[in-house]
Amino acid sequence: MSVLVYTESEGQKFKKAAFEVASYAKGVATMLGTTVTAVSINGGDSSELGTYGVDKVLEIKNDKLSTFNAKAYADAIKQAAVQEGAKVVVVSSTADSKFLAPLLAVHLNAGYASNVVELPESVSPFKVKRTAFTNKAFNVTEMPTDVKVIGLSNNAFGLKENEGAAASDAFDPSLSDGDFGVQVTAVDKATDKVSIADAEIVVSGGRGLKGPENWGMIEELADVLGAATACSKPVSDMGWRPHSEHVGQTGKPVASNLYIAVGVSGAIQHLAGINASKVKVVINNDPEAPFFKAADYGIVGDAFEVVPKLIEKLKEFKSNNA
Amino acid sequence: MKILVCISHVPDTTSKINFTDGDTKFDTNGVQFVINPNDEFGLTRAMWFKEKQGASVDVANVGGPETEPTLRKALAIGADNAIRVNTEATDGFYVARQLAKVIQDGGYDLVIAGRESIDYNGGMVPGMISALTGANFVNTCIGLEVEGDMATVTREIDGGKETSTAKLPLIVGGQKGLVEESDLRIPNMRGIMMARKKPLTVVEPIEANQETKAVQFQKPTPKGEVTLVDPENIDQLVTLLHNEAKVI
Numbered sequence: 001m002s003v004l005v006y007t008e009s010e011g012q013k014f015k016k017a018a019f020e021v022a023s024y025a026k027g028v029a030t031m032l033g034t035t036v037t038a039v040s041i042n043g044g045d046s047s048e049l050g051t052y053g054v055d056k057v058l059e060i061k062n063d064k065l066s067t068f069n070a071k072a073y074a075d076a077i078k079q080a081a082v083q084e085g086a087k088v089v090v091v092s093s094t095a096d097s098k099f100l101a102p103l104l105a106v107h108l109n110a111g112y113a114s115n116v117v118e119l120p121e122s123v124s125p126f127k128v129k130r131t132a133f134t135n136k137a138f139n140v141t142e143m144p145t146d147v148k149v150i151g152l153s154n155n156a157f158g159l160k161e162n163e164g165a166a167a168s169d170a171f172d173p174s175l176s177d178g179d180f181g182v183q184v185t186a187v188d189k190a191t192d193k194v195s196i197a198d199a200e201i202v203v204s205g206g207r208g209l210k211g212p213e214n215w216g217m218i219e220e221l222a223d224v225l226g227a228a229t230a231c232s233k234p235v236s237d238m239g240w241r242p243h244s245e246h247v248g249q250t251g252k253p254v255a256s257n258l259y260i261a262v263g264v265s266g267a268i269q270h271l272a273g274i275n276a277s278k279v280k281v282v283i284n285n286d287p288e289a290p291f292f293k294a295a296d297y298g299i300v301g302d303a304f305e306v307v308p309k310l311i312e313k314l315k316e317f318k319s320n321n322a
Numbered sequence: 323m324k325i326l327v328c329i330s331h332v333p334d335t336t337s338k339i340n341f342t343d344g345d346t347k348f349d350t351n352g353v354q355f356v357i358n359p360n361d362e363f364g365l366t367r368a369m370w371f372k373e374k375q376g377a378s379v380d381v382a383n384v385g386g387p388e389t390e391p392t393l394r395k396a397l398a399i400g401a402d403n404a405i406r407v408n409t410e411a412t413d414g415f416y417v418a419r420q421l422a423k424v425i426q427d428g429g430y431d432l433v434i435a436g437r438e439s440i441d442y443n444g445g446m447v448p449g450m451i452s453a454l455t456g457a458n459f460v461n462t463c464i465g466l467e468v469e470g471d472m473a474t475v476t477r478e479i480d481g482g483k484e485t486s487t488a489k490l491p492l493i494v495g496g497q498k499g500l501v502e503e504s505d506l507r508i509p510n511m512r513g514i515m516m517a518r519k520k521p522l523t524v525v526e527p528i529e530a531n532q533e534t535k536a537v538q539f540q541k542p543t544p545k546g547e548v549t550l551v552d553p554e555n556i557d558q559l560v561t562l563l564h565n566e567a568k569v570i
C-alpha cells in the first residue's frame with residue numbers, strides 16, 4: 001500500500017517536477033509509515049529518483065506512449081496504483097498531469113485535490129491544504145475516500161533529498177484501443193526557451209513598456225537570469241506578446257521562486273495569478289501602483305533606465321560568482 | 323451537432339474574498355457573480371458553431387436558484403436552452419456526476435466546459451465527465467474545429483501547443499484562445515428580451531457521492547512592507563536577492 005507517484009519525463013529525462021512530486025510523496029509515505037513507488041513512462045534513469053526517496057520504480061517502456069496521451073497514461077497509472085494497492089497517488093501540476101489527474105481519479109473512484117501546497121495537515125482524517133480563489137485564499141480539504149489523488153502545486157514543496165533504493169521493475173499495462181481516441185497530429189514547442197510552468201524565475205512585462213518593440217530588454221533580463229518571460233493580460237490582448245505568456249487569474253498561474261514585474265500595475269486579477277511566487281520584485285515609475293503593496297522588493301523608477309542597469313549589474317554578479 | 327456548454331457561476335474577478343461561519347463558508351455578501359471566464363470563451367465558440375454550422379447550444383449549471391441570472395445571461399448571449407441541476411455544487415466529482423447525467427440524457431456531441439472555475443480552481447469537472455461518459459477529452463483547449471464527426475483540437479502545453487484529432491462525442495476543457503478576447507459576446511437588449519422567453523429547465527440531482535469536502539478556508543498572511551531600492555543603487559537589489567531572498 002505504498003504511496004504512488006507519477007514521475008513525468010521529457011525526452012527520456014525526468015522533469016524537475018518529477019523530483020518535486022517524488023520528494024512530496026516521500027513526505028506523505030513517512031507520515032503513513034509506508035514506501036514510495038514511482039511510475040515512469042518512457043522515462044529517464046530511474047536511479048535518479050532514489051535521491052528523492054523513491055523505493056521502487058515501475059518502468060513502462062512502450063512505443064505507443066511515446067507521445068503524451070491523457071487517457072492512455074491515466075489508464076497505465078491506474079493499473080500501477082491497483083497493483084501496488086496505493087491509497088495515495090501524487091501527480092504534479094504540469095499541463096499533462098493536470099490533464100490526466102481527473103481521469104485517474106474517476107478510474108480509481110478517488111477524491112482529487114488539485115493545487116495542494118503542503119504535506120497533509122493530518123492523515124486521519126486525511127486533510128490537505130490547497131489554494132483556492134486563484135491564490136486569494138487557501139482551503140483545507142478533507143478527503144474521506146479510500147484512495148486519494150493529490151495534484152501538487154509547482155514549486156510549492158521544493159526538492160528534498162532522501163535515501164531510496166529506487167529498485168526498478170518493468171511494468172507492462174494492458175492498453176485498449178479506446179485509450180487512443182485522441183490522436184496527436186502536431187506539436188509546436190519552443191525548445192530553446194524556459195516555459196513559465198518550469199521556470200524558477202519569471203520576468204514579466206506590462207503595458208508600461210509601451211510597445212512590443214521594447215521587449216528586447218525584458219528578454220535580455222530573462223536570459224541573464226535563465227528565466228521565462230511573461231506578460232499582463234492587455235499586453236497579450238493587444239498582440240504585443242503571445243497569449244501563452246499571459247499570466248494572472250485568467251491566464252497562466254505562476255508559482256516561481258522569483259517574479260520580476262516591469263511596468264505592471266498590479267491589478268487584482270494579475271496579482272491573483274502570480275501571488276504564489278515566493279519573492280516578488282516590482283519596477284514601476286508610479287509609487288502608487290498597487291503592485292508595491294504585494295511585492296517584497298521594489299524600485300520606483302523608469303523601466304527604460306532601470307532594466308538596462310539591472311541587466312548590467314546581474315551580469316557583473318554572475319561573472320563574480322561563476 | 324448538439325452542444326452543451328457547462329457554466330460555472332463564480333465571483334467576479336474583482337471580488338474581495340472573505341469567509342463566514344468560522345471560516346468554513348465563502349462570504350457572498352456584496353459579491354457579484356458572473357459566468358466563469360474560461361466558460362465564456364467556450365460559450366462564444368459555441369455561438370460560432372451555431373451560426374456557421376447550425377449547431378444547437380444548451381447551457382447547464384449545477385447550483386441553487388441563485389445561479390439562474392448567470393444562466394439567463396448565457397441565454398441572452400445566444401444559447402437556446404438552459405438546464406439547472408438543483409443542488410449545491412459541493413465538490414468537483416459530485417458536479418461531474420450530475421453533468422454526466424445531463425450529457426447522457428441530452429445526447430450531446432460536443433461538451434465545452436472551462437479548464438477550471440476561478441473560485442475553487444479544482445480543474446476536474448471536464449476530465450471527470452469524460453471519464454464518466456467515455457467521451458474523448460482534450461484539456462486546456464485553445465482551438466476547436468469540427469467537420470462531420472471529427473474534431474481538430476489545439477491545446478496549450480507547457481511551452482507550446484499541440485494539435486490533435488478526435489472523434490465526437492468530445493469533451494473539451496476550454497480557456498482563452500478558443501476565441502479572442504475582443505470577440506467575446508456581451509448580451510445586447512434584444513438578446514436579454516429573448517432570453518426571458520427561452521426555456522430554463524430545473525432538474526433534480528441524482529443520488530451521488532461527494533468525494534472531497536472543503537472544511538476550512540484561510541486567507542494568506544498579510545505581506546510585510548515592500549523594501550524599496552533606490553534606482554541609483556541597483557547593486558543593492560542584486561545583493562538583497564542573493565543574500566536575503568536567496569533566489570539568485
Ligand SMILES: Cc1cc2nc3c(=O)[nH]c(=O)nc-3n(C[C@H](O)[C@H](O)[C@H](O)COP(=O)(O)OP(=O)(O)OC[C@H]3O[C@@H](n4cnc5c(N)ncnc54)[C@H](O)[C@@H]3O)c2cc1C
Pocket residue numbers: 205206207208209231232233234235246247248249250251262263264265266267268269270273283284285286289301302303304335359
Ligand atoms: C475578467 C478579467 C480578468 C482579468 N484577468 C487578468 C489576468 O489574468 N492577468 C492580468 O494581467 N490582467 C487581467 N485582467 C486585467 C487587469 O484588470 C488589468 O487591466 C491588467 O492587469 C493591467 O495590465 P498592466 O499592468 O500591464 O497595465 P496598466 O494597468 O496600464 O499598468 C501599466 C503600469 O506600467 C507603469 N508604467 C508606465 N510607464 C512606465 C515606465 N516607463 N517605467 C515603469 N513603469 C511604467 C504604470 O505606472 C502602470 O502601473 C483581467 C481583467 C478582467 C476584467
